[in-house]
Amino acid sequence: MNIQSEIRKGSYFDSVVLMQLQRELLLLPGVHDAGVVMATPANCALLQQSGLLTESARSAAADDTLIVVKAESESAALQALAQVDSLLNRKRAAVDAEFRPRSLEAAARQLPAAGWVLISVPGRFAAGVARAALKLRKHIFLYSDNVALEDEIELKQTARAQGLLLLGPDCGTAIINGIGLGFANRVRRGAVGIVGASGTGLQTVASRVHQLGAGVSHALGTGGRDLHTAVGAITAHQALHLLARDPATQVIVLISKPPAPEVAAQLLSAAQACGKPVVVDFIGYPAPARQLGNLHFATSLNEAAELAVSQLAGSSQPAQQPGSALTGMWLRGLFSGGTLAYEAMLVLQTTLHPLFSNAPVHKSQQLADALHSQAHTLLDLGGDEFTVGRLHPLLDNDLRLRRIRQEAADPQVGMILLDVVLGEGVHADPAAELAPVIAASRRTGLEFVVMLIGTDEDPQDMQSQKERLETAGCRLFTNPSAALAYVCSRFGAAAATAFAPVELTALTQPMAALNAGVETFYTSMVAQGAQCLQLDWRPPAAGNDKLADILAKMNKR
Amino acid sequence: MDIEQANQSAVTRMIEARPMLTGVAAARDVIPGMHSNLLLHAGPPIAWARMSGPLRGAMIGAMLFEQLAHTEAAAIALAESGGVQFEPCHEHNTVGPMAGVTSASMLVYVVENKAGTGSTNTAYSNLNEGYGKVLRYGAYSAEVLTRLRWMNTVLGPTVGAALARSDGIDLRALIAEALHMGDEGHNRNKAGSLLFLKALAPLIAQGNGAADGQSEVLKFLGDNALSVLNPVMAACKAMTDAAHGVEGSTLVTAMARNGTDFGIRISGLPGQWFTAPAEIPVGLFFSGFSQADANPDIGDSAITETAGIGGFAMAAAPAIVTFVGGTPRDALNATLEMYEITTTEHKHFTMPALDFRGTPTGIDIRKVVELGIAPRINTGIAHKNAGVGQVGAGLVRPPMVIFEQALLAYAEKYGL
Incomplete structure (x- = not known):
């Protein structure tokens, strides 16, 4: 048994505090007895009776706090003494409904349970408040508009790095854990999770889901500029990743105005890897198909809601699993048919990025040099640049055979996609030429996929073509859409989560928030049964720009 | 330079300062730079011409008390002519309530910061006069001056002798306890003053009975719910000066x-x-x-x-x-x-x-x-x-x- 003591000269504490400390010390590992007193003679006599008054403790005076710990070992006693400051400082914050602090810092101390900060202050001050919120490690619902784009990018990057969500700016609505933030409809709780740019699109889908008898798990607004190239859908990616992990969410709906193509491709690629059915409505953006694996494309807000609800019924079937084999590898498509190539472009651009072609859908997809593929590339070998002085590839396989060898030699290439078109007038036996070259080009990590176009009445003997190509190592599809869905699924997990994941508690904790700005957001939160603290927010330095500027510089130091 | 770190360092010095009331001494003997023609006052620097009524009154009282002048008119003339100097208490490690006027022969509390962190500093404050017509509010009638003389000859020496019999009074502990007894330490010092009296009474009782004016001193301290204000202010000054x-x-x-x-x-x-x-x-x-x-x-x-x-x-x-x-x-x-x-x-x-x-x-x-x-x-x-x-x-x-x-x-x- 070992006794250690500590004298705190001139430290006065109320006896209740000291008794509480004493009780807490007794709960620490290895501690058998403890005494915490103001070292008055009477108190010291009591300690002596309990055998706790050590020689060193006798020097304590009546103004001193005397802390004595009796433990099974010296280290246990010293460890207990080392806890004293943190035990003393562990204050329950006095929650005070009537006091409205001006600073987020004070507000956070007053309502420590708050995981969210709602910001609806004038736009030019909003970024400053958001920065303060991130410093306090809070998730943000940023209603304010007129936030500079560079501020939005900086804030979202900071938030992402810290595993925090920043919904907005210009985010009108969200429903988190059953509580509506900003403008939100009262919808039943359920299993449809929604990610939307902002505002009415999200409200419409949420309301329709409710009308159709289903409910919403969470609805997250990302802000109108989130899917712009400069922002790169930071919030949408986080939200998708979060809903994918949320056990309450079975189906996810993604709504946006037309996003930048490369942003859309990355987001949909992530959606494909999320392991749950995802209904996509990029309003005005061409749907590549009704369905691509777990992705379902809607052409209206209403259809998005209907598809989501119908998927709920079917979601007992396991959705497509993430973790595709070809992540990080490239696709090379060598087409003899121009229309087939173009349809493949339209579909594959949904999730494959960057994607190039000599016959691009968007100018940005133009392949610089048709003789050299880059990244994902789809070639229309019937294009003018290839057919000058040469027969069409439907008749002459030579160019394709050389290109197959060229692409297969690139170790970054994970899949070669071919169309083989049968029928009158085309090559009499394409498999005879293709199969040996394919067989010779096979290597580990390289797949061959063939879309076989033709009928069993065609002169080339479709069955024989199929068998020989399969023997050479090709996966055969007679339905081109199925082929393209397969390709997507193999490359689907391209957008792995290269960011700190947001803790699920962002959504699942009982909603508690600090509100800086529009007071009706506060009253609405309270009416919904959430904890909320309204700030008495004012512009920094009473709107004096010179002083505010100095303060900003000082706070950066 | 890290502002947060600088502030943390400053506030730690403030909090960890340990002001001990260790004695009572004549201002001229202890306050740095104090001399017979110098009158200290509360607040930032100010010339006679801009002084408000209460501060002027207290200055007149102090000149009469120090016998720098023998009439009100002479005192005013002396002040106007620049025959006395006015400087802030704060620039002399001193604080005083209201007018805060402190002159060379007045007795002051001595409060030493014994933080034990190496650097030490000391702060001073005059003695509290109680209520009614008092110098700190600008009164300078005969009654006021009589009380000041009694404070300098009976109250101060008795308290000083009592403190000399002790290791000093730990004012940080006293303030901490008073805050748990309903004081905030500025406008309300009822509890702190009683704690002060409690600490002093046995020490005073060890003195020389009626010759020391023991009963009178104890009654004066006990009747005045502000008696601890001045030592508390000096304690605060010792803490803030440390920062x-x-x-x-x-x-x-x-x-x-x-x-x-x-x-x-x-x-x-x-x-x-x-x-x-x-x-x-x-x-x-x-x-x-x-x-x-x-x-x-x-x-x-x-x-x-x-x-x-x-x-x-x-x-x-x-x-x-x-x-x-x-x-x-x-x-x-x-x-x-x-x-x-x-x-x-x-x-x-x-x-x-x-x-x-x-x-x-x-x-x-x-x-x-x-x-x-x-x-x-x-x-x-x-x-x-x-x-x-x-x-x-x-x-x-x-x-x-x-x-x-x-x-x-x-x-x-x-x-x-």
Whole structure:
């Protein structure tokens, strides 16, 4: 048994505090007895009776706090003494409904349970408040508009790095854990999770889901500029990743105005890897198909809601699993048919990025040099640049055979996609030429996929073509859409989560928030049964720009 | 340079200072730079011409007391002619309530910072005269001067001899305990004064009975619920001086008023005052007086708020909530507001009503300016005419502009 003591000269504490400390010390590992007193003679006599008054403790005076710990070992006693400051400082914050602090810092101390900060202050001050919120490690619902784009990018990057969500700016609505933030409809709780740019699109889908008898798990607004190239859908990616992990969410709906193509491709690629059915409505953006694996494309807000609800019924079937084999590898498509190539472009651009072609859908997809593929590339070998002085590839396989060898030699290439078109007038036996070259080009990590176009009445003997190509190592599809869905699924997990994941508690904790700005957001939160603290927010330095500027510089130091 | 670190260092020095009341001595013997022709006053520097009624009255009283002049007229003439010097108490490690006038032969409390961290500093404060017609409110009648002489010949020496029999009185512990007994340490010092009396009484009783005026002294100390205010102010001065002069720190280390101007000093800007006209406190008035009788804010006692008590510890003092709005809730809110502009919570000064949270400590000019919240100061209110005395008590805030000036000066000095 070992006794250690500590004298705190001139430290006065109320006896209740000291008794509480004493009780807490007794709960620490290895501690058998403890005494915490103001070292008055009477108190010291009591300690002596309990055998706790050590020689060193006798020097304590009546103004001193005397802390004595009796433990099974010296280290246990010293460890207990080392806890004293943190035990003393562990204050329950006095929650005070009537006091409205001006600073987020004070507000956070007053309502420590708050995981969210709602910001609806004038736009030019909003970024400053958001920065303060991130410093306090809070998730943000940023209603304010007129936030500079560079501020939005900086804030979202900071938030992402810290595993925090920043919904907005210009985010009108969200429903988190059953509580509506900003403008939100009262919808039943359920299993449809929604990610939307902002505002009415999200409200419409949420309301329709409710009308159709289903409910919403969470609805997250990302802000109108989130899917712009400069922002790169930071919030949408986080939200998708979060809903994918949320056990309450079975189906996810993604709504946006037309996003930048490369942003859309990355987001949909992530959606494909999320392991749950995802209904996509990029309003005005061409749907590549009704369905691509777990992705379902809607052409209206209403259809998005209907598809989501119908998927709920079917979601007992396991959705497509993430973790595709070809992540990080490239696709090379060598087409003899121009229309087939173009349809493949339209579909594959949904999730494959960057994607190039000599016959691009968007100018940005133009392949610089048709003789050299880059990244994902789809070639229309019937294009003018290839057919000058040469027969069409439907008749002459030579160019394709050389290109197959060229692409297969690139170790970054994970899949070669071919169309083989049968029928009158085309090559009499394409498999005879293709199969040996394919067989010779096979290597580990390289797949061959063939879309076989033709009928069993065609002169080339479709069955024989199929068998020989399969023997050479090709996966055969007679339905081109199925082929393209397969390709997507193999490359689907391209957008792995290269960011700190947001803790699920962002959504699942009982909603508690600090509100800086529009007071009706506060009253609405309270009416919904959430904890909320309204700030008495004012512009920094009473709107004096010179002083505010100095303060900003000082706070950066 | 890291401002947070500088402020942390400054506020730690403030909190860990351990002011011990160790003695009573003549001002000229202990206060640095004190001499017979020097009169110290509360607040930032001020010339005779700009002094308000109560401060002028106290100056006249001090000149009569020191026998620098023998009539009121002679005293005024002496002051006008520049025959005496006026300097702030604060520039001499000293503080005084209201007019704060301290002259060379007055006895003062000696409060030593025994933090044990190597650096030590000492602060001084005059003795409290009690209520009614008193020098600190500008009264200088024969009755006032008689009491001052008694304080210098009986009260001071008796208390001094008592302290000499002890290891000193630990004022940090005394303040901490008083905060748990309903004091906030500025406007309410009832509990602290009784704790002071409790500490002194046995020591005084060891003295020489009636010859020391024991009974008279004990009664005087016991009747005066402000008797501990002056040592507490000196303790606060010792704490805030310990935090002064930390390179880069934006902490306020003094707030003081001379009845005309309000002045503050900043840790990282040593040697400078930032001043603006003092405001007239808002509060409750004794019967027969009104707001119209009030003098602009006066006194060094805002050193208590600077050190984290007084108005900042309002939550500890529900008995005087009438000064801040009337309900205990208002008292809590007053303290909660001060958390917004301070650096930390006091380690030793805690408040039961806020679940023993430490008092808001270390005013940061950045937060004051950014949030537009000026510190709250609990204060007595002086009559604007010399010698009438206290007419009420209430709340005052420093003018915001002095914090803005300080911020601009800081930006200039540190090249922001």
